Amino acid sequence: MRRLKDDMLLCLIYLAAFAAEFLLIGILGYVFVKGFPQVSWHFLTSVTSVLQGTAGIAGNIVNTLYMVILTLLIAVPLGIGSAIYLNEYARPGKIVGLIAFTTETLSGIPSILFGLFGMVFFGSALGLGYSILTGAFTLALMVLPLITRNTQEALKTVPEAYRSGALSMGAGRWHMIRTILLPAAMPGILTGILLAVGRILGESAALLFTAGSGYFLPRSFGGWFRKLLESGGTLSVQLYLSMSKAQYSVAFGIAAVLLCMVLGINLLLRILAKKWDVV
Amino acid sequence: MTQGKVITKKLNIYYGSNHALKDVDISIRRNVVTALIGPSGCGKSTFLKTINRMNDLVDNVRIEGKVYLDGADIYGRGMDVTRLRKRVGMVFQQPNPFPMSIYDNIAYGPRIHERKSKAQLDEIVERSLRQAAIWEEVREGLYQSALRLSGGQKQRLCIARALAVEPEVLLMDEPTSALDPVSTLKVEELLCHLKKSYTIVVVTHNMQQAARVSDDTAFFLAGEVVEYDTTARLFSHPTDKRTRAYISGKFG
Numbered sequence A: 001m002r003r004l005k006d007d008m009l010l011c012l013i014y015l016a017a018f019a020a021e022f023l024l025i026g027i028l029g030y031v032f033v034k035g036f037p038q039v040s041w042h043f044l045t046s047v048t049s050v051l052q053g054t055a056g057i058a059g060n061i062v063n064t065l066y067m068v069i070l071t072l073l074i075a076v077p078l079g080i081g082s083a084i085y086l087n088e089y090a091r092p093g094k095i096v097g098l099i100a101f102t103t104e105t106l107s108g109i110p111s112i113l114f115g116l117f118g119m120v121f122f123g124s125a126l127g128l129g130y131s132i133l134t135g136a137f138t139l140a141l142m143v144l145p146l147i148t149r150n151t152q153e154a155l156k157t158v159p160e161a162y163r164s165g166a167l168s169m170g171a172g173r174w175h176m177i178r179t180i181l182l183p184a185a186m187p188g189i190l191t192g193i194l195l196a197v198g199r200i201l202g203e204s205a206a207l208l209f210t211a212g213s214g215y216f217l218p219r220s221f222g223g224w225f226r227k228l229l230e231s232g233g234t235l236s237v238q239l240y241l242s243m244s245k246a247q248y249s250v251a252f253g254i255a256a257v258l259l260c261m262v263l264g265i266n267l268l269l270r271i272l273a274k275k276w277d278v279v
Numbered sequence B: 001m002t003q004g005k006v007i008t009k010k011l012n013i014y015y016g017s018n019h020a021l022k023d024v025d026i027s028i029r030r031n032v033v034t035a036l037i038g039p040s041g042c043g044k045s046t047f048l049k050t051i052n053r054m055n056d057l058v059d060n061v062r063i064e065g066k067v068y069l070d071g072a073d074i075y076g077r078g079m080d081v082t083r084l085r086k087r088v089g090m091v092f093q094q095p096n097p098f099p100m101s102i103y104d105n106i107a108y109g110p111r112i113h114e115r116k117s118k119a120q121l122d123e124i125v126e127r128s129l130r131q132a133a134i135w136e137e138v139r140e141g142l143y144q145s146a147l148r149l150s151g152g153q154k155q156r157l158c159i160a161r162a163l164a165v166e167p168e169v170l171l172m173d174e175p176t177s178a179l180d181p182v183s184t185l186k187v188e189e190l191l192c193h194l195k196k197s198y199t200i201v202v203v204t205h206n207m208q209q210a211a212r213v214s215d216d217t218a219f220f221l222a223g224e225v226v227e228y229d230t231t232a233r234l235f236s237h238p239t240d241k242r243t244r245a246y247i248s249g250k251f252g
């Protein structure tokens, strides 16, 4: 009797696992089947031309890369830094509790609210306007909790004995953090970064009113720098815009490219994490 | 006229309101093994951690009195904690090799204190591993993770790591309590060799071990040093009846 119950439960668990797997493969497959015919060399390397009536996402790809890199440049040092401060320097108490609470809350806020704040604060108050920089600052706020939390969790799993071992040999606290803690916590930190990249790639609501929807490529060398202060729509933003204009084939093309990017970055970070994990 | 390597004067330590060490006056002789014995919670580790100022890291700790290393007040103004910890090494109860290669574990300390060439580091690594009697076992796999060693090997690696910065004093907090008998024996033999060049203070739960390896023994009870004498005298003619009771196994 007991056996039978166990077997049935096991069956259900397998079923659930299969269903989840099929759903994922189904979605991926659907997007790729609908999207790939749309993806041509021209689609990837040109920008949309209204005159010629052609679609191209080169500008959006560049914007996406800018957005990912800039956001990480802002959020990763800040996130890792605050995690180190909270875990290794701050005395547990009211302030640490408050910061932890704030971080937690920050990660639960709907992204459109970040968009609103980013537009008003970075865009208007700081005068950055509709620009990639405004978008990156806004997204940095959004992914900061992910990086901080994952780094903190990783630091917490590093045995206390490593810390006392290093300190007892005369290592300064910062030296100990740099040489022992951060390497040991690296897999967790990479996980945080991976999740952050996922959010950046997928975000549209917070970017529509901060980074806008520009899709042109820079025309000169200086243009690549000026671009930071110009409007630029990421792939996800363009996807949203294409859907709202009922250009579904373009939308699926973008979706396929986005998925490839996500898979690629996942793979890359997985390889990195393995490398760090050897010891 | 030989002065003690480490001398404490009216040393009192409080963790919050817990009075963990009470008026400890001790003079530890150089180049001998001094054992600290006593029931758990009596302040042996606290005393040990005071000598390399690892107690500074504890919240709410209050340290009163003086601790001298070669006559210099280690809590005095001129004392650089980094230098102090280089001179006073520590081995912990649980072997705690870092998650890196054997080589990097040993090189960790020397790299903190000054820039060294690869050749110098190679030399230090080999010398330290030899001193800790583990060279033969690991010489083939210096670049393998230290976490793959056995428990006893890990502890000898940690001893080698502590020796690599050429300390003067070696503090060991129950260094064999997590080890099997064979590894314990190896570490004990090691102590007898090392005392020629180092001043060693070892906390132990095990009275046979104290009798085997140490020259001097201090008996701690509830934060006080009840009796402190040569090991031979303390074990054969204890003057205090609490010492007599403890070494005959009546409590602890």
Ligand SMILES: Nc1ncnc2c1ncn2[C@@H]1O[C@H](COP(=O)(O)OP(=O)(O)O)[C@@H](O)[C@H]1O
Residues within 6 Å of the ligand: B015, B018, B020, B038, B039, B040, B041, B042, B043, B044, B045, B046, B047, B058
């Ligand atoms: N980090 C600490 N914080 C607070 N109290 C401590 C700390 N370390 C030790 N104590 C207290 O100090 C006393 C002595 O402890 P310890 O030195 O570890 O004893 P032993 O090593 O002889 O077992 C105990 O009462 C213990 O609870």
Ligand SMILES: [Mg+2]
Residues within 6 Å of the ligand: B044, B045, B046, B173
């Ligand atoms: Mg102890």
